[in-house]
Amino acid sequence: MTEILALRAFDDNYIWLLRSAGYAAVVDPGDAAPVLAHLEQSGDRLCAVLATHHHPDHVGGLAEILGRFPVPVFGPRLENIAGVSHPLEGGERIELPQLALELEVISVPGHTRGHIAYYGPSLGDSGALFCGDTLFGAGCGRLFEGTPTQMLDSLSRLAVLPAPTLVYCAHEYTQSNMRFALAVEPDNIAIQKRSEDVARERAANRATIPTRIQLELETNPFLRWDAPGVRAAAASRLGHQPADAVETFTAIREWKNRF
Numbered sequence: 001m002t003e004i005l006a007l008r009a010f011d012d013n014y015i016w017l018l019r020s021a022g023y024a025a026v027v028d029p030g031d032a033a034p035v036l037a038h039l040e041q042s043g044d045r046l047c048a049v050l051a052t053h054h055h056p057d058h059v060g061g062l063a064e065i066l067g068r069f070p071v072p073v074f075g076p077r078l079e080n081i082a083g084v085s086h087p088l089e090g091g092e093r094i095e096l097p098q099l100a101l102e103l104e105v106i107s108v109p110g111h112t113r114g115h116i117a118y119y120g121p122s123l124g125d126s127g128a129l130f131c132g133d134t135l136f137g138a139g140c141g142r143l144f145e146g147t148p149t150q151m152l153d154s155l156s157r158l159a160v161l162p163a164p165t166l167v168y169c170a171h172e173y174t175q176s177n178m179r180f181a182l183a184v185e186p187d188n189i190a191i192q193k194r195s196e197d198v199a200r201e202r203a204a205n206r207a208t209i210p211t212r213i214q215l216e217l218e219t220n221p222f223l224r225w226d227a228p229g230v231r232a233a234a235a236s237r238l239g240h241q242p243a244d245a246v247e248t249f250t251a252i253r254e255w256k257n258r259f
């Protein structure tokens with residue numbers, strides 16, 4: 001059984017560490033220090049690094065980690081990340097033999113142009129997704145390099161994963177995202193309840209991640225482009241009914257950028 005640990009980095013990043021039988025792999029090591037500290041304390045041997053996209057808060061620790069442990073590094077082919085030995089574009093299956101783990105690679109451009117996600121159907125009680133800065137708790141990444149259509153397609157690929165799938169995103173943004181979700185759909189009972197749950201967890205300094213696809217489908221405005229409440233919110237921003245999902249998504253994303 002693979003255990004998944006959160007290593008905290010910077011203000012609100014999570015570096016996810018997968019460990020089993022004395023081996024470990026890390027996802028998005030923006031900082032080497034917490035990774036090296038874990039390896040030192042636990043005695044785990046590092047066997048791989050997985051990167052979702054090129055931003056420094058996700059790959060800034062790579063050089064130092066590789067200087068100590070020259071392990072395979074998986075990452076997006078479309079992005080220029082020093083140290084990536086196994087470039088990926090989505091659609092591949094990768095094996096981490098030391099962890100007896102197979103992961104599926106999903107192309108999720110939008111936040112960046114080559115962003116990828118890793119999905120492990122056999123992880124945890126019902127599968128786990130490592131999605132970097134694409135899908136957040138009640139939110140999605142900013143569109144730095146991609147179009148709204150690309151991001152909508154990317155989020156659609158994640159939305160169809162099995163509903164109980166655990167979602168391990170790279171930031172603890174859920175509480176501020178919930179404030180926005182409530183502004184979009186003030187009458188949504190699931191959003192009201194999640195806001196209370198998240199506030200309680202954060203007040204106790206506990207993580208709100210992982211979340212699950214099911215909870216995101218119920219409460220994340222960026223997966224709810226077909227929900228009447230989200231369409232209505234988009235219509236009031238636009239001054240007319242949105243023609244399609246892209247127009248709804250674009251209006252909600254632009255509102256969030258200025259929220």
Ligand code: ZN
Nearest residue numbers: 053055111133
């Ligand atoms: Zn990023």
Ligand code: FE
Nearest residue numbers: 055057133170
């Ligand atoms: Fe980030």
